[in-house]
Amino acid sequence: MAKTETLKATLPARAWLPPLDSGMLTMAALIGFMGFYVLYPLVLILINSFNTATIAEPPVYGLKAWREAFSEPGIWRSLWNSVRIGIVLQVIALPLGIFLSWLISRTNVLFADAFEFGFWISFFLPPLATTFGWMLMLDPSTGLINSWLRQLTGSSALNFDIYSFAGIIWVHLVSHGISTKVMLLTPAFRRMDASMEEASRMSGAGPLTTLIRITVPAMTPVIIVVFLLSVIRIFSSFEIELLLGVPWSFYVYSTKIVDLARQEPPLVNQAAALGSVILLFLAAFIPLQRRLIARRQFTTVTGQFKPKIIDLGPWRYPATALVALVIFLLDVVPVLSVLGGSFMTRFGFFNLPKTWTLDYWKMALNDPRILQGLHNTLIVAVSAALFGVLFFSLVGYVLVRTKLPGRGILDSICWLPSAIPGVLAGLGLLWMFLGTPFFRPFYGTIVLLVIASVLGGITLSTQILKANFVQLGKELEEASRMSGAGFWKTYFKVVLPLMAQTMVMVGVLKFMFASHHTSSIILLATSETRTLSLLALDQVAAGYREVASITVIFIMALTVGVAIISRSFGLKVGIRAE
Amino acid sequence: MSFLRIRNLYKAFERVVAVNRIDLEIKQGEFFTFLGSSGCGKTTTLRMIGGLEKPEGGEIYLGDRCLVSAEQKIFVKPEKRDMGMVFQSYALWPHMTVFENVAYPLKLRSASRSEIRAKVEEVLGLVGLSGLEDRPAPALSGGQQQRVALARALVFSPKVLLLDEPLSNLDAQLREEMRRELKSLQRRVNVTVIFVTHDQIEALSLSDRIAIMKFGVLEQVATPEEVYYKPSTPFVRDFLGKTFLLPGKVAGISDQQVQVEVHGVGASALTLDRQNVISSGNGFPKIGQSAMIAIRPEKIFLSDRTDAGHSNVVEGKLQATQFLGDRYEYTVTLGTETRVIVSPEARQLKRGGKVFLELKPEGMTLWPRES
Numbered sequence: 001m002a003k004t005e006t007l008k009a010t011l012p013a014r015a016w017l018p019p020l021d022s023g024m025l026t027m028a029a030l031i032g033f034m035g036f037y038v039l040y041p042l043v044l045i046l047i048n049s050f051n052t053a054t055i056a057e058p059p060v061y062g063l064k065a066w067r068e069a070f071s072e073p074g075i076w077r078s079l080w081n082s083v084r085i086g087i088v089l090q091v092i093a094l095p096l097g098i099f100l101s102w103l104i105s106r107t108n109v110l111f112a113d114a115f116e117f118g119f120w121i122s123f124f125l126p127p128l129a130t131t132f133g134w135m136l137m138l139d140p141s142t143g144l145i146n147s148w149l150r151q152l153t154g155s156s157a158l159n160f161d162i163y164s165f166a167g168i169i170w171v172h173l174v175s176h177g178i179s180t181k182v183m184l185l186t187p188a189f190r191r192m193d194a195s196m197e198e199a200s201r202m203s204g205a206g207p208l209t210t211l212i213r214i215t216v217p218a219m220t221p222v223i224i225v226v227f228l229l230s231v232i233r234i235f236s237s238f239e240i241e242l243l244l245g246v247p248w249s250f251y252v253y254s255t256k257i258v259d260l261a262r263q264e265p266p267l268v269n270q271a272a273a274l275g276s277v278i279l280l281f282l283a284a285f286i287p288l289q290r291r292l293i294a295r296r297q298f299t300t301v302t303g304q305f306k307p308k309i310i311d312l313g314p315w316r317y318p319a320t321a322l323v324a325l326v327i328f329l330l331d332v333v334p335v336l337s338v339l340g341g342s343f344m345t346r347f348g349f350f351n352l353p354k355t356w357t358l359d360y361w362k363m364a365l366n367d368p369r370i371l372q373g374l375h376n377t378l379i380v381a382v383s384a385a386l387f388g389v390l391f392f393s394l395v396g397y398v399l400v401r402t403k404l405p406g407r408g409i410l411d412s413i414c415w416l417p418s419a420i421p422g423v424l425a426g427l428g429l430l431w432m433f434l435g436t437p438f439f440r441p442f443y444g445t446i447v448l449l450v451i452a453s454v455l456g457g458i459t460l461s462t463q464i465l466k467a468n469f470v471q472l473g474k475e476l477e478e479a480s481r482m483s484g485a486g487f488w489k490t491y492f493k494v495v496l497p498l499m500a501q502t503m504v505m506v507g508v509l510k511f512m513f514a515s516h517h518t519s520s521i522i523l524l525a526t527s528e529t530r531t532l533s534l535l536a537l538d539q540v541a542a543g544y545r546e547v548a549s550i551t552v553i554f555i556m557a558l559t560v561g562v563a564i565i566s567r568s569f570g571l572k573v574g575i576r577a578e
Numbered sequence: 579m580s581f582l583r584i585r586n587l588y589k590a591f592e593r594v595v596a597v598n599r600i601d602l603e604i605k606q607g608e609f610f611t612f613l614g615s616s617g618c619g620k621t622t623t624l625r626m627i628g629g630l631e632k633p634e635g636g637e638i639y640l641g642d643r644c645l646v647s648a649e650q651k652i653f654v655k656p657e658k659r660d661m662g663m664v665f666q667s668y669a670l671w672p673h674m675t676v677f678e679n680v681a682y683p684l685k686l687r688s689a690s691r692s693e694i695r696a697k698v699e700e701v702l703g704l705v706g707l708s709g710l711e712d713r714p715a716p717a718l719s720g721g722q723q724q725r726v727a728l729a730r731a732l733v734f735s736p737k738v739l740l741l742d743e744p745l746s747n748l749d750a751q752l753r754e755e756m757r758r759e760l761k762s763l764q765r766r767v768n769v770t771v772i773f774v775t776h777d778q779i780e781a782l783s784l785s786d787r788i789a790i791m792k793f794g795v796l797e798q799v800a801t802p803e804e805v806y807y808k809p810s811t812p813f814v815r816d817f818l819g820k821t822f823l824l825p826g827k828v829a830g831i832s833d834q835q836v837q838v839e840v841h842g843v844g845a846s847a848l849t850l851d852r853q854n855v856i857s858s859g860n861g862f863p864k865i866g867q868s869a870m871i872a873i874r875p876e877k878i879f880l881s882d883r884t885d886a887g888h889s890n891v892v893e894g895k896l897q898a899t900q901f902l903g904d905r906y907e908y909t910v911t912l913g914t915e916t917r918v919i920v921s922p923e924a925r926q927l928k929r930g931g932k933v934f935l936e937l938k939p940e941g942m943t944l945w946p947r948e949s
Contacts, residue, residue: 195669198630201656202663202740203683203730213682217673311632 023487027404030395034413037455041428042279042420048431049272065269075274078256085165085241085252086234089172094227096173097181098219100326102211103319104182105189106197107310110320116186118327122179124563125334126516128239128533129552130175132540133334135243136341136549138162138170144337144347168244174330175240181226188222189215197310207310229418232285235278236421238519239533243540253278254423254519261427261523268427275424282419335556341549364550372528373535374554377515379446380531381558384453384514385507388461391454393503396465397495401477418459422519426452430523448524449531453514461506468502469495508566515558532558581606581641581770582627582738588635588648589622589794596622598794599636604772605786609764611773613781614791615817620774621742623791627772628663628740629656640737657686662731662769663740666747668723670715676702676726677711683734701729704763721752728760732767739764741773745780757783778818782806790814807874810856812945815872822878822912824848824871824892825947828863836944838869843913844893850942868947875919877941880908881934882927890937896927910935 052064069075100119104112122130137145140161149158161167196218200210216223241252251259253274260271312319341347345357364370395414399407417425429452433439442448476498480490496503518533525534532555539548580603589597597619604610612620625631627638629645637647645654662683670679677698684694702708705725710718715726724744731739745753745760761784764771775781781788782802789799790813798810809815826840829847836855837847848871855863863869884891894912901924908919910933919935927933 193667193669195665195667196671198628198656199663199665199669199727199730200671200682201630202628202659202661204657204660204686204734205682206655206657209686214671218671220673 023402023404026398027402027406027410030398031406031410031413034395034410037451038413038416038458041425041432044431044435045272045275045424045428046279048269048435049276051269051272053269066273068267069270069273072270074251075256075270078251078253079274079277081245081251082235082237082253085168085172085237086231088169089177090227090230092169093173093177093181093230094223097178097185097226098216098223100178100323101182101185101189102215103323105186106194106215107312107319108316109312109323110316111324115323115327116182118331119179119182119186121560121563122174122327122330123176123183124512124560125175125331126239126533126555126559127171127175127237128243128516128518128536129338129556129559130330130334131171131240131243132536132548132552133337134171134174135162135540136337136347136545137333138167142347163244163248165250168240168250171240171244172237174334177230178326179330180230184226184229185219185222188219192219207312232282232419236423236519238421238423238522239537242537246541254421257423257427258522261430268431271427272431275427278421278424285419338549338552338556341546342553344546347545347549360546360550364547367547369535370532370547370551370554373530373532373551376446376449376529377531377533377555377558380449380453380521381511381514383450384456385511387450388454388457388510389503389507392458392461392506393465393496393499394491396462396469397491399462400466400469401474414458414462416459417455417457422456422517423523425455426520426523429455429520433524444526444529446529449521449529452520452524453517454510456517456520457510457513461510464506464509465499465502468499472498505566508562512559512562516555580604581608582772583639584623584627584636585638586636587623587626587633587638589619589626589631589633595794597626597633600794600796602789602796602799604770606770607768609761609771609773609784609786611775611781611785611788612791613775613778613788615776618791619794620776620791622794624740624742624772624774627738628661629654629659660734660736661738661740662734662736664724664727664731664742664744666743668727668744668747670718670723670726670730672714672716674715675711676707676713676715676718679715679726680729680733683730687734697733698729701733704732704766705729706759720748721756724748724756728763732769735769737770739769739771741771743775744773745775746777753780760784782818790817792817807941808854808943815943815945820875820917821872822875822915822917824873824913826869826871828865828867828869831863831865836863838871838944840871840892840913848890848892848937848942850890850939850944854940854942855944856946862946863944870945870947871937871942872945873937873942875917877938878919879936879938880910880919880921880925880927881936882925884934888936890939890942892935892937894933894935896929896931896933898929899927908933 048059049065050061050063051059052062053060103109104115104119109115135143137143138160140146140159140163143160143162146156146159149160150156162171192215197210197215200214201207205213235253237252238254238258241250241255242258244250245252246255246259257271257274260267260274337347342360343356343358345352345354345359349355392414395410398404399411399414429448433443433448472495477490477494480494485493515531516533518531518537521531522534522537525531530538532551536548536551536555539545539551582602582604584600584602584604587597587600587602589595600623612623614620622631626633626646632653633646633648635648637649638645640659643654644650644652645659646652671682674682680698680701681694684697689697698711699708702711705728707722707725707729710722715723718726724747727744741760745756748756757780773781773784785802787799787801788805790797790805792813798805798814800808800810805814806818809818815821824840824843826838826848828836829839830837832852834852835849836852837849839847850871881891892912894910897909897911897916899909900907904922906921906924908921908925908927909916910919912935
């Protein structure tokens with residue numbers, strides 16, 4: 001009797017991915033591959049920070065790179081600048097993000113759904129596009145807003161120079177600083193049990209007291225998660241600082257690494273030393289982040305009653321106007337200015353004899369570099385989407401559905417890339433491809449860019465896929481197993497078709513991110529393999545604003561355009577706070 | 579004098595009417611219950627009293643004070659109504675301890691520290707939670723959370739206590755225990771309680787008066803005994819407990835009594851008191867009219883033979899007998915309906931055999947035949 005009991009107890013664990021050895025083999029292969037893919041480049045960075053020879057030369061170990069890197073004040077300053085931007089940005093963006101998501105999810109502000117869509121659009125607008133759009137507005141001499149202000153006041157006293165610390169903060173805010181938080185917090189606010197707020201009202205508190213003393217504290221776990229997600233990306237931000245900081249020699253962590261690696265001769269070892277500092281910081285930070293995320297949430301029992309919306313009374317219209325203004329700054333201004341930039345003879349000059357022109361478009365459409373860039377972008381983005389979906393769905397499935405040992409390790413590896421600054425991942429891959437003879441032939445080809453781009457969205461992809469595998473009833477697969485299909489047959493015939501929609505969604509996400517990310521590929525691309533985003537960065541740096549706006553329009557079409565089209569086909573691309 | 583007055587209250591969500599022009603008066607210190615199945619508008623009514631929903635029409639007065647009037651465009655916010663509320667989900671704030679949860683309403687009323695401490699301790703003692711002040715709210719069991727929610731709603735001595743299905747998340751045993759405590763608590767605190775439930779046992783056992791709601795309308799407002807034994811509408815009759823319905827025809831009417839001929843149950847005519855006739859307003863009953871007798875199973879006396887001298891005896895068929903320790907349950911078919919009749923005594927009855935059922939006159943009500 002007792003024997004059969006133990007037999008039964010062990011059965012479910014073993015029954016899932018038998019035979020055991022083939023399951024173990026799959027797991028070992030996954031961990032091996034992912035480890036090599038994610039960890040090996042990072043290890044190379046660490047090792048090579050102690051190497052004094054350049055890439056592709058026999059290594060000579062020593063502390064020279066570290067000594068040199070940190071005797072140069074510029075490196076310290078760049079680290080401090082990253083931290084400084086991060087702090088100021090979060091201090092402004094977090095309260096603002098909380099307040100805005102509360103407004104659109106819990107109050108009777110008008111057009112809440114449209115506003116949410118606006119934040120969603122902003123989330124998909126590449127930082128490159130937002131930055132460029134605002135550059136056209138706030139350039140100290142040619143910026144449209146600055147010209148207007150000069151005309152209005154007759155002096156340049158109110159000029160706002162976007163090439164400044166404040167300018168960088170401003171563009172961060174209107175780029176992803178606010179919209180990410182609103183996107184993550186709004187669903188969480190919606191799920192919160194409304195009776196907690198009502199209980200506060202019944203206790204005698206007004207709406208504002210309730211927001212400050214009940215709603216926000218009760219949401220603290222989610223807010224902490226959102227905050228950590230932002231903090232861990234302090235060192236990742238790249239394009240904004242590249243476009244707005246480098247012109248006045250203001251460097252942050254990521255732009256400094258690129259600067260070091262691109263000097264002649266390249267100071268890759270110093271870049272590696274700088275990279276290692278952050279790796280050590282992340283090594284301490286990621287476990288903390290994961291613990292906090294795992295321990296998240298007070299339990300909030302939801303009542304049957306549908307969430308009741310707070311009546312703002314006379315504040316309803318001012319609040320609506322406020323959210324509308326934010327959306328205007330986040331979406332409308334950058335998009336319009338980029339569009340305007342591409343059709344105007346000289347952007348911002350409305351009184352030229354010929355204000356509007358199609359010349360730049362004609363030029364751009366005949367420009368082999370733009371066509372080449374589009375071609376490269378499509379190759380990179382499509383491959384990233386396809387490989388990413390196929391591979392990470394397998395990873396997600398194994399993580400959720402099997403009881404194989406080593407899942408914890410695999411899961412941790414999947415979390416890592418979200419925290420690794422793109423520049424650092426690119427640097428590691430650069431080393432891997434130049435330093436390993438087997439890979440060297442690939443250097444300079446677009447394969448590198450594909451590999452770097454697939455790596456880019458691992459965390460998000462696996463998290464979305466995992467969440468959906470959890471929701472998918474296990475019985476459907478079990479029925480297939482009972483009908484005689486094996487693990488792989490079940491995976492291809494039952495799981496994949498059922499997950500088709502999620503797969504497409506993850507693919508679309510990967511496509512969009514791959515088509516606008518620059519930080520992870522900037523060190524890997526050549527003039528033949530550069531994508532549209534890299535081309536745009538070069539064009540802006542060279543001062544070809546009008547042509548750059550056309551490139552940026554292409555990028556926006558590939559990101560926001562694809563996002564809107566897929567959404568209209570019913571793919572709700574949402575990101576969960578947990 | 580009535581304490582809380584509701585006049586012509588109306589509320590619709592989109593195009594669904596949730597509360598359809600109800601009028602109601604609730605007395606001070608009363609335990610008043612809204613009873614009905616889900617979607618009947620009971621919770622919406624409660625939330626309108628509390629100020630969590632705005633009515634589209636009608637008025638609510640607390641004493642002389644107008645809380646809401648759609649016509650005069652008056653709306654007192656929930657925080658200014660001085661009412662305590664216990665939510666179905668308890669809605670304890672997870673970031674606060676038990677003490678902080680209960681102290682919150684007092685802090686908002688800027689009470690002094692010592693006053694807060696004293697009051698919170700007093701009310702926690704009242705609900706039997708002394709000593710748990712420093713626990714975080716989510717660390718409590720369901721029953722304890724419920725008590726904290728109750729303490730929080732009572733701590734500032736509100737004029738009215740609103741309870742929105744507070745017992746429905748508890749398991750059966752705990753629910754029974756809390757029910758008793760709730761009643762004794764209300765007696766001690768002497769606060770006016772407005773209670774919403776879909777559970778008839780809770781409603782019958784706790785309430786001074788019950789309002790039975792259906793589709794946003796009050797079907798009947800009366801004491802528990804009245805709604806149970808003298809339901810005023812067929813809905814109330816069928817909603818509460820079980821009934822046997824015997825179709826028949828009015829055979830005779832006197833000053834005190836009505837005779838009804840019933841078909842196919844082995845009796846000539848049944849007699850019931852005139853006051854148990856549910857008037858339908860249009861001259862009912864008249865001789866010859868179709869009618870329906872309703873009776874609760876517990877008002878039926880079961881016997882194996884007809885004793886002379888007993889009137890109102892009908893014949894039924896025994897389907898099954900079950901012994902449940904403290905009682906017997908006899909499943910009996912009477913006419914076309916089969917119900918369970920409970921009796922504490924064992925009777926010598928044959929399964930499948932004839933049984934005689936004596937219908938107590940005070941338990942019978944006469945209804946016009948429903949089409």
